[in-house]
Amino acid sequence: MSAGPVLILGARSDIGMAIARAYAADGHAIQLAARNADTLEPERNDIALRHGTDVTLHELDALDYDSHDAFLDSLPALPDIAVCTVGYMGEQSENEADMQAARLVMRSNFEGPTNLLALLANRFETRGSGTLIGISSVAGDRGRATNYVYGSAKAGFTAFLSGLRNRLAKKGVHVMTVKPGFVATKMTDGMDLPEKLTADPDKLACSVLRAAKRRRNIIYVKPVWWLVMLIIRNIPEAIFKKLSI
Amino acid sequence: MKLSGWGRYPVADCTVTAPRTPEALSEARKSGPLIARGNGRAYGDSAMNEDSTVSMRHFNRFIAFDHTTGQLTAEAGVLLGDVIDAFLPRGWFPAVTPGTKFVTLGGMAAADVHGKNHHLDGGFGNTIDWLDIMGPDGTVTRCSREENAELFDWTIGGMGLTGVILRMAIRLRRVETGWILQHAHPAPNLAAAMEAFEAAPDAPYSVAWIDCLSTGEHLGRFIVMLGEHAPLDRLPNRFRQVPFGPPPGRNRTVPFNLPGFALNRWTVRAFNAAYYRMGLRNAGTSYVPWDTYFYPLDGILGWNRIYGRRGFLQFQCVLPDDTARAGLKALLTTIAETGQGSFLAVLKKMGPEGGRFSFPMPGYTLALDFPVSDKVLELMEQLDRITLDHGGRFYLAKDARLTAHMLHATDPRAGAFAAMRRETGADTGFASMQSERLGL
Numbered sequence: 109m110s111a112g113p114v115l116i117l118g119a120r121s122d123i124g125m126a127i128a129r130a131y132a133a134d135g136h137a138i139q140l141a142a143r144n145a146d147t148l149e150p151e152r153n154d155i156a157l158r159h160g161t162d163v164t165l166h167e168l169d170a171l172d173y174d175s176h177d178a179f180l181d182s183l184p185a186l187p188d189i190a191v192c193t194v195g196y197m198g199e200q201s202e203n204e205a206d207m208q209a210a211r212l213v214m215r216s217n218f219e220g221p222t223n224l225l226a227l228l229a230n231r232f233e234t235r236g237s238g239t240l241i242g243i244s245s246v247a248g249d250r251g252r253a254t255n256y257v258y259g260s261a262k263a264g265f266t267a268f269l270s271g272l273r274n275r276l277a278k279k280g281v282h283v284m285t286v287k288p289g290f291v292a293t294k295m296t297d298g299m300d301l302p303e304k305l306t307a308d309p310d311k312l313a314c315s316v317l318r319a320a321k322r323r324r325n326i327i328y329v330k331p332v333w334w335l336v337m338l339i340i341r342n343i344p345e346a347i348f349k350k351l352s353i
Numbered sequence: 354m355k356l357s358g359w360g361r362y363p364v365a366d367c368t369v370t371a372p373r374t375p376e377a378l379s380e381a382r383k384s385g386p387l388i389a390r391g392n393g394r395a396y397g398d399s400a401m402n403e404d405s406t407v408s409m410r411h412f413n414r415f416i417a418f419d420h421t422t423g424q425l426t427a428e429a430g431v432l433l434g435d436v437i438d439a440f441l442p443r444g445w446f447p448a449v450t451p452g453t454k455f456v457t458l459g460g461m462a463a464a465d466v467h468g469k470n471h472h473l474d475g476g477f478g479n480t481i482d483w484l485d486i487m488g489p490d491g492t493v494t495r496c497s498r499e500e501n502a503e504l505f506d507w508t509i510g511g512m513g514l515t516g517v518i519l520r521m522a523i524r525l526r527r528v529e530t531g532w533i534l535q536h537a538h539p540a541p542n543l544a545a546a547m548e549a550f551e552a553a554p555d556a557p558y559s560v561a562w563i564d565c566l567s568t569g570e571h572l573g574r575f576i577v578m579l580g581e582h583a584p585l586d587r588l589p590n591r592f593r594q595v596p597f598g599p600p601p602g603r604n605r606t607v608p609f610n611l612p613g614f615a616l617n618r619w620t621v622r623a624f625n626a627a628y629y630r631m632g633l634r635n636a637g638t639s640y641v642p643w644d645t646y647f648y649p650l651d652g653i654l655g656w657n658r659i660y661g662r663r664g665f666l667q668f669q670c671v672l673p674d675d676t677a678r679a680g681l682k683a684l685l686t687t688i689a690e691t692g693q694g695s696f697l698a699v700l701k702k703m704g705p706e707g708g709r710f711s712f713p714m715p716g717y718t719l720a721l722d723f724p725v726s727d728k729v730l731e732l733m734e735q736l737d738r739i740t741l742d743h744g745g746r747f748y749l750a751k752d753a754r755l756t757a758h759m760l761h762a763t764d765p766r767a768g769a770f771a772a773m774r775r776e777t778g779a780d781t782g783f784a785s786m787q788s789e790r791l792g793l
Contacts, residue, residue, distance in 0.1 A: 154414035158439040294373075 111135040112188030113162075117224055118142060118170060122293035123243060124193035125151060126309035130317045131189070132159040139183055141168035170194045170220035176227055189320065190228050191241040192221045195262075197295055203257035210257050217261035222268045229272055229281065236280045239320055242269045246287045246328065249337045252353060273325060284319060285326045288312055289333040305330065356406060359657050360396040361664030362725050362753055365786065367401055371408040375519060379491040381407055386784035389517045391457030392432060395464065396667045397753025398786035399512055407517065409459055415439065416520060423525040424482060429459025429518045434651075436525070441643070442597050445525035446582070448480040454648050459518040464750035465510035465711040467718075469558035469580065469647075469701065476707040478509030480524045486516040489782025493519060507773055509708030512749055514774060514783050514793060531598030532583040533558070533646040537636050539576050539629070543681055546575035547717070550702040557581045558646075563698040564629050565688050565721065573685045575700065576632035583640060598642040650697075659696075660724040667751035668733055669720040670740040671703055677717040680743030684719060684736055691732050695721035710770045712748040720751065730754065737763075749787065757792035767793060 114131040116124045119140035128138050132155045140148055145165040156163045168179050180186075196216035203210040225240055232238030247255055248262030266285055273283035290296060290306040307315075307329045319327045328334040340353070356367040369390075372378040381387060387405035400406065409430035416426040423445055425436065433447060434454035440446070451466040460466075462484060465476040474480075483497035486508060494516075496505035508515045536556075540546040546561050553559060558580035563573045585596055650656050657665065672680040681700070688695065698721045703713045723729040737759050740747065746764045747755055761767050771793050774780040787793075 150414050150416075153416065157415040157418055158435065160439075160443070297371075 111137075113137040113139055113183075113185050115139040115141060115183065115187035115190040115228075117168065117190065117192045117221070118194035119145075119148060119151075121193045121195070121295075122309045123288070123291060123312060124191070126313035127191050127193065127316055128163075129155055129158070129310070130313035132156075132161045132163065134317060135159075135161065136189070137162040137164075139164050139166055139187060141166040141179070143167070143169055170224065171215055173219070173223045176224055180227055180231065186231055186235065186238075188237070189239040189241065190225070190232075191243070191316070192225055193243045194221045194224070195243065195245075195295075197255070197258050200255045200257060213257050214261045217258060218264045218268075221265055225268070225272065229276060229283075232281045233276060233279045238280075239282045239284065239323075240269075240272065241284045241286060241316065241320060242266075243286045243288065244269065246289050246333055246337050249287070250341050250348075254352075282320075282323050284316075284324060286312075286316055286319075286329065287326065287333065287337075288329045289336070291329075305332065305336070356393075356401050357664065358393060358395045358397045358399065358401065358753065360666060360722075360725075360753055361657055361660070362666060363398055363786075364664075365398070365401055365403055367403050367406045369406045369408055371411055373411045375487065375493065378407065378487060378517060378519075381405065382487070382489070382491055382782060386780075386782055387517075388783060388785040388788075389429075389459065389463075389513045391430060391460030391463075392455050394453055394456045394460065395750045397751065398790070399464070399750060399752070400460070401786045402784060403786065409457060409517075412459075412519060413457075423527060424522050425525055426520065426522045427458060428520045429457060429462075431458050432456070433458065433461065437643075440525055441528070441531055444527055444529065444597075446528045446531075446643070448524050448526045449474060449477045450647055451477075452648065453651050454644075455651060458521060458523065459513075462509060462518055462521060463511060463513040464748075465707050465713070466750065467703065467713050469560045471713055472554065472559065472702045472704040473557060475704055476510070476711055476713055477523075478707045478711060481509065482522040482524065484508060484521045485519045487519055488516045489778045506709045507770070510711030511708065511770070512710075512787070512793075513785065514770075514788050515777070515779050516783060528582045529585040530583050530588055530592075530596040531643040532588055532592060532596070533580045533641045533643060534583040534587065534638065535641045535646065536579045536638050537576055537632060538579070539574070539633050539636055541574060543573050543575070543678070543685065546573070546577055546700060547678060547681075549575075549577040550717075553577075553579050559702065561700040562628070562632070563685070563695075563700055564626065565685055565695050565698045573681075573689075574629050576629065576636075580641070580646060589640065592640060598644070660722075663725040665722050665724045666729060666733060666753055667720065667722045668736055669718060669748040669751040670736070670745045671712065671714055671716050671718040671748070672740070672743050672745040673714060673716040676743040676745075680739060680745060681717060681719060683739045683743070687735055687739065688721065688732070691728070693723055693729055693732055695723055697722055710766055712746070712750070714746070716745075718748070720748075749791075752787065755791060757790065760791045767791070 114136045116128045118124050120142040132138050145167045152163045152165050198213045244266045245262040247259035248266045251259050269285045290301045292308050312329045315329050354369055357364040370381050372381055385404055387407050388402040389407050389409050390400035391409055412428040412430035414428045418425050433456050450468045461477045465478045467476045485493050485495050487493050538549050540549050556579040561575045561577040563575055565573055701718050703718050706714050741763050
């Protein structure tokens with residue numbers, strides 16, 4: 109078992125933290141990157157104590173694109189696996205009315221993540237190995253009135269990951285797209301989520317780890333989502349536009 | 354949301370919040386009395402409050418570990434199973450553990466849980482060096498046997514009613530292996546089982562399983578199981594490669610509620626008879642991995658569902674040494690006569706008292722579970738009265754239906770506990786459905 113370092117981009121998120129714990133339990137050193145990284149010290153300490161592995165904190169502003177190269181240079185080692193959990197949903201109603209709010213969602217879910225992964229992809233390609241994991245969303249499978257701003261940014265991210273996978277397939281670098289459905293996290297706190305469709309971050313992390321080991325390309329965390337999205341994608345637009353789902 | 358304890362009885366619609374910081378927790382306190390909830394393993398309504406139940410699941414970080422003393426500092430929502438996962442491979446094991454590892458440290462302190470070593474080592478409270486507690490005014494107080502000792506003593510076994518436990522320091526014990534050297538002694542009746550306990554006061558772990566459907570001279574057939582942590586040099590060669598035991602197997606799940614008729618006196622009798630015969634066959638000495646020994650039911654996630662939709666009730670009392678024999682005989686006879694077989698029944702000898710409102714006392718504790726029915730509720734009232742007559746008392750972590758009158762009649766400390774709550778103002782900050790029901 110190789111247990112090289114795993115970089116978590118957007119480590120403050122519940123999903124990022126759960127994935128960090130899962131990889132630490134598997135014996136990997138962990139690099140946690142987030143804004144105000146030093147406030148993650150309790151989490152860093154927790155993971156290091158539990159799993160007896162090296163865990164380091166790294167300052168990262170996903171929206172400050174020009175800083176990303178320097179950020180990657182500052183890591184103690186180029187990671188074997190990089191997981192991008194950067195994302196921000198915002199409020200759809202606000203995203204409709206306020207273009208600045210909408211732009212923040214676009215930048216947080218598309219520009220920031222793709223900029224980071226593009227730079228990592230080049231470094232991985234040069235090295236000839238590595239795994240890139242992008243946490244996208246089922247919301248990107250089809251735009252819906254209730255969250256199409258977020259959804260369209262995720263759709264872009266999904267397409268980017270797909271292209272990256274295609275480009276790097278023969279270069280020893282694996283790219284995996286994760287499309288979680290509902291996950292019980294800070295982002296969804298207070299939402300009334302259907303239990304059968306909702307994953308818990310730790311279970312999601314286990315699926316991600318297992319799927320990455322098997323070099324899967326695209327995973328829906330709960331298999332039922334594959335079916336749900338298959339149906340949603342195939343509803344004719346003439347009907348779809350009149351639905352509220 | 355619909356909430357219940359592990360026994361799935363009672364069920365109530367509770368407002369549940371899950372704060373992530375002490376500040377957010379303090380904010381939740383402002384909307385009225387609340388109760389903290391760990392992993393929901395108390396059987397009844399100990400961790401339920403319809404207006405404000407506060408899940409501690411986000412307070413789940415390890416803070417420090419001292420490799421020389423085995424002192425672990427952690428937040429209250431950390432699961433015992435996570436402690437074992439992290440530290441058993443490094444040669445440390447919880448100094449006191451209940452029969453499931455799916456409990457939080459905070460819940461263990463609040464119920465002052467006991468394990469198979471209670472007769473020697475006392476309850477979980479004995480392994481706690483200090484606790485940080487958020488009181489009714491939102492301030493956090495560190496308490497220990499030296500510092501704020503009164504608050505410490507009331508909190509150990511205080512069922513979360515003195516405040517919200519935020520973090521604590523506990524002691525783990527050094528172990529050389531994850532294996533338990535078990536000695537099983539079948540005992541044909543109660544007298545023989547009690548003799549087996551009395552003859553083994555120094556056994557580190559001891560517990561007896563009871564077949565409580567047999568009557569007459571077999572009244573309660575027992576298998577008394579003694580255990581000790583196996584030292585590395587006594588471990589058979591084939592286990593020595595993996596001194597900390599095989600990793601726990603894949604958990605099986607009971608995915609749905611079994612129909613109520615799945616458990617009846619015939620199926621339970623058949624199960625118990627088979628288990629007893631298995632015990633006879635395995636009598637003697639064997640090596641058992643830690644998870645099978647301490648947590649046999651944890652391997653079946655959701656085993657509480659086998660009791661069907663109406664849920665189940667636990668009965669657990671402790672009887673003082675001098676009345677234990679007569680009291681246990683009366684309890685077991687009553688149960689056998691009604692034919693209400695308990696799927697899982699255990700007997701254990703207990704050691705000295707712990708916190709000021711902790712359950713244990715020197716004597717014998719009997720624990721049984723029954724599927725909920727009107728008949729069972731009647732039976733439990735009978736068992737309550739027998740306990741009262743023999744000077745015993747009840748374990749609140751298992752309780753879902755005791756009356757205030759019965760609690761106060763069996764345990765004069767309950768009045769003092771309630772008075773302390775009024776004096777300190779804890780009653781304005783913390784309440785559970787159980788504390789309301791029991792007048793605490």
